[in-house]
Amino acid sequence: SESPQVSGTAEAESTVKVELPDGTELTGVADDQGNYGIDIPANKKFRGGEQLKVTSTDLSGNKSNEAVVEVKDTTPPVAPTVSEVTSESPQVSGTAEAESTVKVELPDGTELTGVADDQGNYGIDIPANKKFRGGE
Incomplete structure (x- = not known):
């Protein structure tokens, strides 16, 4: 805070x-x-x-x-970083504020969530039935 x-x-x-x-x-x-x-x-x-x-x-x-x-935490986290995502990527990963919730919205509107670990690293699995063509 x-x-x-x-x-x-x-x-x-x-x-x-x-x-x-x-x-x-x-x-x-x-x-x-x-x-x-x-x-x-x-x-x-x-x-x-x-x-x-x-x-x-x-x-x-x-x-x-x-x-x-x-003490109340009223400070918004910095935007997370996102590692490159390809049409073959099994997950979206990157860094965010430690222990924060990360939300990913897929091109079709599907929302996925995950939690960053105590070092700020996160990995959110992309469902197998969600395929990307690239450029999305």
Whole structure:
């Protein structure tokens, strides 16, 4: 996900702590309206599904309960690459975002799907009854 900041509301002027999945702690201070925004370093990347733990501590030292926020992946994947397909090819293969679903639409409108592995490689078998003439 590409979100560069964790933001929200807390008690005005409280210190807000965000704990990242790797244990890194980031802190910021809520303004006089209780709004805060804490930048996430550019070297911290998320895939989606990770949990961030957020707490605030007021000026008297009282700590809030922990709020847990799940990171959502809102970044669309880059278009997959496709290896050459010939009239004799038994499958469509190439690379895509790791573990993403790849959809192939054949010239007759038939849709085939597959899932890229954890390295981003995929191979989708073309049914034996689907023949290509070339140039399609």
